[in-house]
Structures are given as structure tokens and as C-alpha cells.
Amino acid sequence: MEIKAIRGFNDILPDEIGKWQFVEKTAREVFEGFGFSEIRIPIAERTELFSRGIGEATDIVEKEMYSFIDKSGNSLTLRPEATASMARAYLEHKLYTFDPVAKLYCIGPMFRYERPQKGRYRQFYQIDAEVFGVGNPMVDAEVILMLIHFLKRVGLEKLELQINSLGCRDCRPRYRDGLKTYLTEKSFRLCEDCQRRLQANPLRIFDCKVQTCQEAIADAPKVIDFICDECDVHFNRVKEYLGMAGLDYILNPRMVRGLDYYTRTAFEVVSYDLGSQNAVTGGGRYDNLFQEIGGLDVPGIGFAIGMERLISLLPKDKEFIRHPDLFIAAPGKETHKEAYRLANQLHVEGIRAEFDYEGKSLKSQMRRADKLKARYVLILGEEELEKGRVVLRNMEDKSQEELSMDNILDILKNKILRG
């Protein structure tokens, strides 16, 4: 039996890698410009980092983690998200001693055991950006601004920014209880799932697509009505600063986050071209995370971008594949060796040169040059080579010129690296 990749784990093939490289490169440029530094964190951590950070009762921790016992008996987990690890690294290496404010980003794969679907895989890539050590709402707006700027830079326009406030440790439980009381009276109108949600996480009922549940919750109290004065002030400031930056947003009082550590500002960017998994990106403030994982009281805010989802939205017509600059066609035995020698010299100069290894007919080599979309073909014919001359053909406009072999390297460098 042929061995195949495991379920929900995908290969990213050469014909699509250009998009990935483009997105990563753009993220680095934009984030570095905003003062962020890259950090690389391990792919596995002790399981308790996630169970304490993300929250025992969340779906991620309850049923989606790739956990295993290693040979020394420790429970390890393949990272389902990056924030907890980044916070751990900040604490462990005492990055706050250099500067209490840390702006970090991280690009890499995450792992969650879920049923694969459009925009949802078991190994998926995220671009994460986090700011640790600042509680000021200015940073909330700044992070969102950077995110939107990045999305524009990669060419996405038809997106919707949604924001909400989730309250804090003090006011959120009050809201939760209030909502629960309100819905318990109407529980007979809720679907089976929502009956369960009512006990486990009543906020999730906002997400339910069942008609009667939507009706039941239509006039339910909203988080914003319950949040404490400090949270209210914070949220108003965030909105003010977003306005100052000229950003359009939609208030979505029903937006809920699935990770327990989120507090106050929560945001999502959704696309209606994505299907069911419509969040390209999501994030928010998490002022309790650091204490949950046993560290100092450090505020934080950040977001994660789903790379697969983002890439599926990239303009289809844009060309991301790199083609050879030059194809060296050498139909004869001796010229074949010359092609090898020249190709290697060109590679050292950073010129993407290709040639035929099999010694096939000129026609066959020309066909291959065409298929690979080479810009130029250098024809090394037996007769010309004896005279020390070669033919350079421009594949686009079909023009040809005969050149001397003596300084061919310089000529090609001039033509290709400048053109």
C-alpha cells in the first residue's frame, strides 16, 4: 500500500509556494516596519501550558489537542496556537528586563484534531503578532491598524472588520449569569445544542444558526450593557483610536471568542468568500493569560491570521510562480557539456538557468523551454560554437541575435539581471 500524507496534513506544492512566500515576506516587512521582531517557538510544549492558558473547558483543550506522553513520562502537546508559547518565552527569558514592552511575531504550523473541511485542517499555518506589556487601548487600535494594513498589502479588500468587548474578569461573569438567567426563561425555545450551551457557555448561543434560537436571543442583553466602567472606557478609547486611524469597523456585540484568556477587546476579520470558516483572522486582548500560566501580571494583545484561508482569497490572476530566466539549448554532444559548464556559472551569479540533461533534440529542448516559460533561450550549436559564437533567442518577441562566446557571461548578466 502506497503511503499517503495523514488526514488533514497537507503538502504545499511548488506551484503554490509562491503565494506562501509572498504572504510571509509581506508579513515580515509590514510587521518589522511597525516595530515587531520575529520569535521562533517550539512546536511542542508541556500540555499544561495550553490547558491552563487556553482554558480547561475550551473545545481546543477538551478534544482537539495532539497530546502524547514522551519517553520520560511527560505529557507534551503539539501547539494548537502560538500565544501561550510566546507568553511563556517572554516570562522564561525575562524579556521584560530589557524592555517591558515586547512586540513579537511568529509564523508557523499549528495542530488541532478537528474534522477537516474547507479552510480547516489539522495542521494549519498561522501568522501571529502579539504585544506584551501594554494595557493602553492605543495598542489595541495600533495592532488592528497593522493587521488591516497587512491585509491590504497582500491585496485583500473585500473584508469586514468586526469588534466587540468581552469585559474583564470582574464584569464578564456578571454578564454570563445575566444572560443565563434571561435565556433560562426561554430555554424551551432553544435547540438541543443550545440547551447544552446554556450550561457550558451561554455566550456561544449567539453563534447558533437555528431560527428559534436566534429569535430567543434577539433581545437578550449584550456584553456591552454589562461591562464595568473601566472596560467601557477602554472600549470607547479603542473605537476612538480606530476612528483616528480612519478604519471602518462593525460593532458585533455577538462576537465571542473560543479561548478563555480573551478579555476586553476582541476582533475578527471575516470574508464572505470563504464558506463556512469565514474568519481570516481573529484576536483580542488577554490580560489574564500571563497569570494563568503562572507568571507576572502582564497585559497582552494580539491576533492570528489563518494562512490557508488568507491564501485562498488571494487574487487568482496574479502570477506567483517563478520561471527560468534562461534555457540553454544544446543539441550536440560537445555543446551539451558546454551547457553544463555555463549553467553552473550562471547559477552562481543568481541567474535561473535551465538546460536539458538528456541530450534531446533541439525541438524537444525548445518545447521544454517554452513549457517552463523561459524568458530567453541560448542556443549552443555545434557550428557556431566552433566559431566561438552562440544564438540568444528572446522567447517573447522571437528576436534572435548572434553573440560572441568570449564574454557571454557578462552579456547575459547585463540582459537578465537588469531586464
Next chain:
RNA sequence: GUGAGUGUAGCUCAGGCGGAUAGAGCACUGGGUUGUGGCCCCAGUGGUCGAGGGUUCGAGUCCCUUCACUCACCCCA
């Protein structure tokens, strides 16, 4: 974890109510043009029909099991 749909060549898909060597287009290789790509023409390579079992004289086709993919629920980026 639940539901629905789909698995035939590298890709997209035909294969009537079970019948003899399983097809097409594209792609690939070679040739038509002894040294010049795309278009055209000709030829060739390529399949355990997802896997396992069953029914039958006979299974790509019918039945069961299983696996994978897709979409949705759920959940989230």
C-alpha cells in the same frame, strides 16, 4: 464526534437493466520539420476501476464493511 455527497489514467470526466481486450479530452514522450517553442497532424506511454469481502457462470456496474476526499454541523484562525 454527527450528517450528506463523491471515489474509474497525472488532471477533468464518460462507461444504459451485470457480459468478452475499461474509454475520451487535456497532460506526458516521440515523430511530421536531418538545428528553433506555442497552432495543427500522426503515433506511443500510462489503470491492482480507493481497499477488503460477498452475491453471480460472469462485477467498474449489485450488496456489506472499511478507508480517503468534499461540503455542512460543531468549533475556530
